[in-house]
Amino acid sequence: MKYHIDTIPVWDAFKQKKHCPLCALKYKVELTDVDRCLGGSVMEPDTRIRVNEKGFCARHQVLLYNQRNRLGHALMMHTHLKQSHSTLTPMFEAAEKAAKACANAPITKKLMGNKDGKAALKDAAQRILHHTESCLLCESIEENMARYAYTLMHLYKTDTAFRSAFAEADGLCVPDGAMLLKMAADHLSGELLTQFAHDLNVLMERSLTKLEGDLEWFTLKFDYRNQDKPWGDSKGSLERTANKLRTYCIGEEPIQE
Numbered sequence: 001m002k003y004h005i006d007t008i009p010v011w012d013a014f015k016q017k018k019h020c021p022l023c024a025l026k027y028k029v030e031l032t033d034v035d036r037c038l039g040g041s042v043m044e045p046d047t048r049i050r051v052n053e054k055g056f057c058a059r060h061q062v063l064l065y066n067q068r069n070r071l072g073h074a075l076m077m078h079t080h081l082k083q084s085h086s087t088l089t090p091m092f093e094a095a096e097k098a099a100k101a102c103a104n105a106p107i108t109k110k111l112m113g114n115k116d117g118k119a120a121l122k123d124a125a126q127r128i129l130h131h132t133e134s135c136l137l138c139e140s141i142e143e144n145m146a147r148y149a150y151t152l153m154h155l156y157k158t159d160t161a162f163r164s165a166f167a168e169a170d171g172l173c174v175p176d177g178a179m180l181l182k183m184a185a186d187h188l189s190g191e192l193l194t195q196f197a198h199d200l201n202v203l204m205e206r207s208l209t210k211l212e213g214d215l216e217w218f219t220l221k222f223d224y225r226n227q228d229k230p231w232g233d234s235k236g237s238l239e240r241t242a243n244k245l246r247t248y249c250i251g252e253e254p255i256q257e
């Protein structure tokens, strides 16, 4: 896939040292997308068609709800509900049919465990589940993040200053590190690929070790004997640990100044 290269947001995300640069980029993209969703684009037929088809996941329902635009949110959900209704009805009917076939199967089939009948019922359930798993916002955010990751590869390839910044990005979270490794496999080669994996390995080892120490001290601070000792870097280490292992989820929002 070809991406438009815009290096400035990626550079900016790496200049702040507090948060995972990719989580910070994602946070910004998400805020903009949620805002846009309930803004003017709600009325655009193109967006409406896509909302009707995909809907929103639980996380993005919460973010849309927090925007406090009940009418805009309800209008989108109403047309999505209508479309979902017509998609789901035959699915639940198929499930009922499969259950009936299961129950009415000849005794010989039942004794054999009735694998086909159960499989048809589970398949119907799976198709219903699948319908509830799509999210327009998740998809759009993912596309944007793939573009940023591609830009990051381009910067790593062409800009030595960026390479140094990357090697010092101790805030980088583990899931985003893994995502970048996948990207690197396709976009870097030879010595650069080796260096990239080395930089990532070193920064992960250093930052995980530091975090482990900080979090341990955080727990020890609850001991009254340590009450008056300094916190060091341990404040916020619980939040930093969760965010490091699972992408940003708790604590101070990764907003870039």
Ligand SMILES: [Zn+2]
Residues within 6 Å of the ligand: 020, 021, 022, 023, 024, 172, 173, 174, 175, 176, 247, 248
């Ligand atoms: Zn991250």
Ligand SMILES: [Zn+2]
Residues within 6 Å of the ligand: 056, 057, 058, 059, 060, 135, 136, 137, 138, 139
């Ligand atoms: Zn979503």
